[in-house]
Amino acid sequence: xxxxxxxxxxxxxxxxxxxxxxxxxxxxxxxxxxxxxxxxxxxxxxxxxxxxxxxxxxxxxxxxxxxxxxxxxxxxxxxxxxxxxxxxxxxxxxxxxxxxxxxxxxxxxxxxxxxxxxxxxxxxxxxxxxxxxxxxxxxxxxxxxxxxxxxxxxxxxxxxxxxxxxxxxxxxxxxxxxxxxxxxxxxxxxxxxxxxxxxxxxxxxxxxxxxxxxxxxxxxxxxxxxxxxxxxxxxxxxxxxxxxxxxxxxxxxxxxxxxxxxxxxxxxxxxxxxxxxxxxxxxxxxxxxxxxxxxxxx
Amino acid sequence: xxxxxxxxxxxxxxxxxxxxxxxxxxxxxxxxxxxxxxxxxxxxxxxxxxxxxxxxxxxxxxxxxxxxxxxxxxxxxxxxxxxxxxxxxxxxxxxxxxxxxxxxxxxxxxxxxxxxxxxxxxxxxxxxxxxxxxxxxxxxxxxxxxxxxxxxxxxxxxxxxxxxxxxxxxxxxxxxxxxxxxxxxxxxxxxxxxxxxxxxxxxxxxxxxxxxxxxxxxxxxxxxxxxxxxxxxxxxxxxxxxxxxxxxxxxxxxxxxxxxxxxxxxxxxxxxxxxxxxxxxxxxxxxxxxxxxxxxxx
Numbered sequence: 308x309x310x311x312x313x314x315x316x317x318x319x320x321x322x323x324x325x326x327x328x329x330x331x332x333x334x335x336x337x338x339x340x341x342x343x344x345x346x347x348x349x350x351x352x353x354x355x356x357x358x359x360x361x362x363x364x365x366x367x368x369x370x371x372x373x374x375x376x377x378x379x380x381x382x383x384x385x386x387x388x389x390x391x392x393x394x395x396x397x398x399x400x401x402x403x404x405x406x407x408x409x410x411x412x413x414x415x416x417x418x419x420x421x422x423x424x425x426x427x428x429x430x431x432x433x434x435x436x437x438x439x440x441x442x443x444x445x446x447x448x449x450x451x452x453x454x455x456x457x458x459x460x461x462x463x464x465x466x467x468x469x470x471x472x473x474x475x476x477x478x479x480x481x482x483x484x485x486x487x488x489x490x491x492x493x494x495x496x497x498x499x500x501x502x503x504x505x506x507x508x509x510x511x512x513x514x515x516x517x518x519x520x521x522x523x524x525x526x527x528x529x530x531x532x533x534x535x536x537x538x539x540x541x542x543x544x545x546x547x548x549x550x551x552x553x554x555x556x557x558x559x560x561x562x563x564x565x566x567x568x569x570x571x572x573x574x575x576x577x578x579x580x581x582x583x584x585x586x587x588x589x590x591x592x593x594x595x596x597x598x599x600x601x602x603x604x605x
Numbered sequence: 606x607x608x609x610x611x612x613x614x615x616x617x618x619x620x621x622x623x624x625x626x627x628x629x630x631x632x633x634x635x636x637x638x639x640x641x642x643x644x645x646x647x648x649x650x651x652x653x654x655x656x657x658x659x660x661x662x663x664x665x666x667x668x669x670x671x672x673x674x675x676x677x678x679x680x681x682x683x684x685x686x687x688x689x690x691x692x693x694x695x696x697x698x699x700x701x702x703x704x705x706x707x708x709x710x711x712x713x714x715x716x717x718x719x720x721x722x723x724x725x726x727x728x729x730x731x732x733x734x735x736x737x738x739x740x741x742x743x744x745x746x747x748x749x750x751x752x753x754x755x756x757x758x759x760x761x762x763x764x765x766x767x768x769x770x771x772x773x774x775x776x777x778x779x780x781x782x783x784x785x786x787x788x789x790x791x792x793x794x795x796x797x798x799x800x801x802x803x804x805x806x807x808x809x810x811x812x813x814x815x816x817x818x819x820x821x822x823x824x825x826x827x828x829x830x831x832x833x834x835x836x837x838x839x840x841x842x843x844x845x846x847x848x849x850x851x852x853x854x855x856x857x858x859x860x861x862x863x864x865x866x867x868x869x870x871x872x873x874x875x876x877x878x879x880x881x882x883x884x885x886x887x888x889x890x891x892x893x894x895x896x897x898x899x900x901x902x903x
Contacts (some may be wrong), residue, residue: 349759398728403699403720422701424772426724430696431729431759437735438754441747447749449739456736461647461729462638467843475640475721590790 317358317599320592324363324376328389329354331382333541335439336390341431344513348428349435353393355411358605360528361495362389363596365503368517368567371590374507380445384502387436387451391459394432397425399468407550451502456500467491471556484557492532493525500524500593507603512585517593519582524597527575531603533558534568539604575603608615615656615897618637622661622674626687627652633737634688639729646718646726647733651691653709656903658826659793660687661894663801665813669881669888672805678743681866682800684751685734687759689793692730695723697766705848713755731757749800756796764791769854782855783824790830791823798822798891810883817880822895825873831856832866837902876898 313487336353359602366376374381374596395587399509400407400415401422436455441448445516467490469475470483477483500521504514536551537560552559579597583590634651635644660683664674672679698705698713699720706716715723734753740748755761765788767773768781775781798819802812834849835858849856857866877895881888 312680338755338758338760340764342759342764342767344773345759345767345808346766393705398724401701401724403701403724420771423770424767426696426699426701427763427766427772429728430692432765433728434754434758434763437750439752441754443748443833446744449742452735452747452750453739456732456739457636460636460732460736461640461643462636465637465725465729465732466640467645468725469640469722472721474719474725475642598733 308490314493315595315599317596317603320357320596320599321363321375322458325359325384325552326497327360327366327377328362328385331386331388335383335386336435338438340434345431347433348416348424348545351419352397352416352428352432353565354446355413357411359389361392361499364388364496364499364521364524365506366437367509367593367596368500368503368521370503371500371517371586371593372504372507372508372509372513374503376503378506379443380447380451381506383439383443384451384506385499387440388495388499388502390432390439391455392434393466394429394436395459395464395495397429398430401425404468405550405554428594447506450505451487454498454502454505458494463494463498467494469551481562484559484562487557488526488529488559489522492529493522495523496525496528516582516585519578520593523575523579523582524600526576527572527597528577529602530559530572530575531601533560534565534572535604537565537568538562539596571600574599613893613895613897615901617659618894618897618903619661622664623657625664625675625680626657626660626683629684630687633684634683634733636733636736642724643722643729646722647729648713649717650695650714650730651688651788653711655690655709657687659690659797660684662686662794662797662819662822662891663804665891665894666798666801666819667805668801669798669815669884669891670802670805670807670811671887672801672807674801676804678749679729679801681737681806682743682749683797685738685753686793686797686800688730688734688737689753692727692734693757693762693766693793695727695730702766703750703848703852735877744757745804748803752796752800753820754802756792761788761792761796765792779860782857782860785828785855786824786857787820790827791820794823794826814880814883818877818891818895821873821877821880822898825870825877825895825898828857828866828870828873828878829899831858832863832870833902834858835863835866871899874902 365385365388366452370376397416399598401417407415416428437452440451467487470477470487471491500517504517576597580594663683663686667679668674695714697703699715705713735750738749765785768775768785769789798815802815874895878892
């Protein structure tokens with residue numbers, strides 16, 4: 308694997324998954340009857356690229372348990388997870404929250420379409436995620452909705468955002484930081500792997516292993532994000548660098564310093580790989596992904 | 606029925622349904638792990654009363670097809686519909702949209718908790734609605750999620766809000782007004798009756814009749830709302846009267862004048878009752894509700 312890793316980048320690994328996703332997004336994003344102006348704004352917020360890490364994790368989660376990444380429910384789960392991610396970015400960027408003007412190198416939704424439209428686009432994307440999981444009559448649909456709602460909701464991503472904004476009491480130092488990162492970032496990344504596994508027909512042992520993998524991977528991802536915020540260029544990361552640090556937000560870099568934060572990202576990534584021990588070769592791409600994630604520069 | 610109607614008010618009719626709802630809201634609103642401050646804000650936005658019309662319609666929709674209003678899935682559907690209604694009020698009240706400071710006689714969520722918390726509370730309520738429909742393992746769950754997402758989403762309530770804010774092209778006059786009211790108000794009211802019927806085990810004929818009833822009832826409800834906005838007192842209606850009219854929003858009163866708008870509300874309500882012709886006595890409460898709705902003063 309080390310030889311492959313030295314040649315392959317994270318972008319290379321994610322690219323084939325993203326190709327399948329784009330077609331599925333085109334197919335399922337816009338419901339008939341959506342006003343043109345709303346559809347345009349939804350497409351702007353979703354079809355403007357991004358790493359597509361989370362939907363790739365859904366597909367790779369299904370593969371890791373012997374499922375078919377092109378199964379319709381797996382594909383729908385991948386789209387649903389990406390819509391939840393997109394909605395959260397649109398709402399987080401709003402003036403009332405982070406007041407960001409740049410996202411993926413483009414004006415954020417409220418800069419481009421106004422605040423009211425951005426708010427409503429976020430609501431539409433969030434709602435659509437659940438709708439598209441249940442348009443197909445599949446007995447696994449309710450489990451996927453429950454997983455996604457739990458990861459995105461009041462004890463998941465919303466809790467993480469509330470904590471990140473210091474709208475709730477939080478322990479000081481590393482414990483508070485872990486609370487935020489578990490919920491704000493790792494919850495959806497873990498749910499993505501889990502949803503892929505559920506849609507792919509997982510057993511309990513594999514699902515538990517993939518949950519642990521998803522958590523560690525999510526924390527590694529956030530650690531790298533903090534490092535890139537501290538060191539990156541706007542052109543590379545597609546958003547304003549240093550903004551989180553200037554906003555006084557908790558970060559691993561702030562907590563440990565840059566070098567230790569980089570080491571933590573590598574440790575978390577290695578731990579993610581270890582969690583996959585119960586799984587066979589079918590999980591190799593997930594292993595490779597974790598290794599590449601720690602080295603990502605975008 | 607006329608004798609009963611002369612004595613009963615809409616509040617009397619809704620009260621017993623609301624009692625059951627309050628307990629269910631207490632049970633299912635807050636997930637374990639929700640930060641206290643977020644839970645408090647969610648409870649403020651949901652447990653502060655309101656007519657509870659939509660959840661009553663879920664329960665009565667189930668009864669109308671011979672189902673049990675106290676069945677767990679019916680009860681969950683009632684809570685889910687009320688959470689969608691609550692989320693939409695919280696987001697609509699935000700400064701970026703209607704900038705309302707009073708709701709049900711109390712400060713709106715962003716006045717009370719700040720804009721960031723209000724935005725996130727809305728997101729949490731919207732997400733929770735779908736989560737609580739799928740926590741129970743019931744084969745009817747996916748249908749309920751699909752119904753609710755369709756009514757709430759980009760071709761439903763969000764489209765209605767986009768149109769109401771004139772963020773999309775719309776025909777002039779009555780056609781434009783109908784577009785807004787169908788989506789902004791009637792979509793969720795119709796979905797409430799439909800979800801009750803689906804959870805209650807409806808056949809196709811009854812479901813079609815209840816859909817038509819729900820649409821007419823929703824339009825009647827909005828007509829009365831417009832009349833109350835034009836004539837009501839803040840103490841009675843619990844929000845700032847005349848605000849919609851001053852904001853230049855389309856309304857039936859603006860379109861037809863006050864007297865014709867009142868007549869339209871009565872016509873729509875009568876038409877709602879007619880739509881129930883295929884249903885027997887089990888739908889009597891829905892018939893009574895439609896009659897009382899046209900006379901409501903709150």
